[in-house]
Amino acid sequence: MSSDLSEIEKHDDSHPELNAHTDALLPDPGLHEHHWRPTDVDPKAEKRAERQVALYFGLSAISSVLFVVAYFLVEPGYDGDVWAGYGASNLTLGLTLGFALLFLGIGVIQWARKLVVDVEHTEERHPAASSPATREAAVAELKAALNESGLARRPFLRNAMLGSAALLGLPAIVMLKDLGQTNAQITKEQPYPGAGLEHTVWDAGVRVVRDVVGTPIRPGDLEVGDLVNAEPATIFDGSLHGAPLQIAKSKAATILLRMDPNDIENDVTRNWSVNGIVAYSKICTHVGCPISLNERTTHHLLCPCHQSTFDLADHGKVIFGPAGRHLPQLPLGVDSDGFLVALSDYPEPVGVSYWERNTYDIDEIFDEWSKDHAADAEQYGYKEGGQ
Ligand code: FES
Secondary structure, three states, X not given: OOOOOOOOOOOOOOOHHHHHHHHHHOOOOOOOOOOOOHHHHOHHHHHHHHHHHHHHXXXXXXXXXXXXXXXXXXXXXXXXXXXXXXXXXXXXXHHHHHHHHHHHHHHHHHHHHHOOOOOOOOOOOOOOOOOHHHHHHHHHHHHHHHHHHOOOOOHHHHHHHHHHHHHOHHHHHHHXXXXXXXXXXXXXXXXXXXHHHHOOOOOOOOEEEEOOOOOEOOHHHOOOOOEEEEEEHHHHOOOOOHHHHHHHHHHHOEEXXXXXXHHOOOHHHHHOOEOOEEEEEOEOOOOOOEOOEEEOOOXXXXXXXXXXXXXOOOOOEEEEOOOOOOOOEEOEEEOOOXXXXXXXXXXXXXXXXXXXXXXXXXXXXXXXXXXXXXXXXXXXXXXXXXX
């Protein structure tokens, strides 16, 4: 499309002497000589470029289809397929989706570089409000651009691009399937999504051991005011390995604190304590930071992330900060060898709150726990009022 340069070459004629001076200093460089591309002058080159672009769109479409195939055929999860040490599901889904986007992008760029009409435009400056004539001209130019882009003249390429772009939506649609339960989960052969958040490897009789070294703890090992990072002995007995071990360890992380038994303010907290020793989840109920900043004299535990503060003398209730619920407490007892053990798993899910949770009331939680565990817990010295 050619342009009329006369408008932009017009000067403000109110200072002719100044115009003459600036023209002398900065002569109009004009436009560079235009070089036509091979596809502009050679129909064979144009056809070749068209086939290349179509090939890229075709590869994009194939990649999208392969994504869907991989989604259904490659086994995800901890026990899923592994290729070259990587999770095969993530690898194939990432690569196929990546290639679908890459080839679509290359196709569009190649179309623009090789096939869209190569002309030089000159942008004229107008007053802010365009005249009707200018607006009509703009519409005419848009129509011309539409024509020059080839969208109308090249229906095959246009449809190939639209087709590959439409197939890109397929991965997003098939992944909606993950929002529901699998057949195995519906038939209870596998836990429903999120069920793993409700349990840890703590169980009745599992010894409370020191984190890192794994040594068991007797109540007499702790002075009043001592705080210990603890884990279940299960983490150290060799029964778990790899990712399952790391997941179990992170969910079961626990802190032990010994306080004067007279400082305990809540009956449930007292019931689940041994000689003033209480155990709580180490995972903040706000967004899951590990907590261990202990205010020794107040029994307050402070989360370093957003300053949520929990009262360990009063069922871990929130006394400050954004956490929405108390810190789960682990019921403690003592085994026949005199070592601290858990009386059960945590009576409520540890970690951040999520949609399945329907009660934060500690007395309701204790009543439920008593029905299921109190009788068995007596072998570890459990009695109401604490040990
Ligand atoms: S994670 Fe603990 S206060 Fe936010």
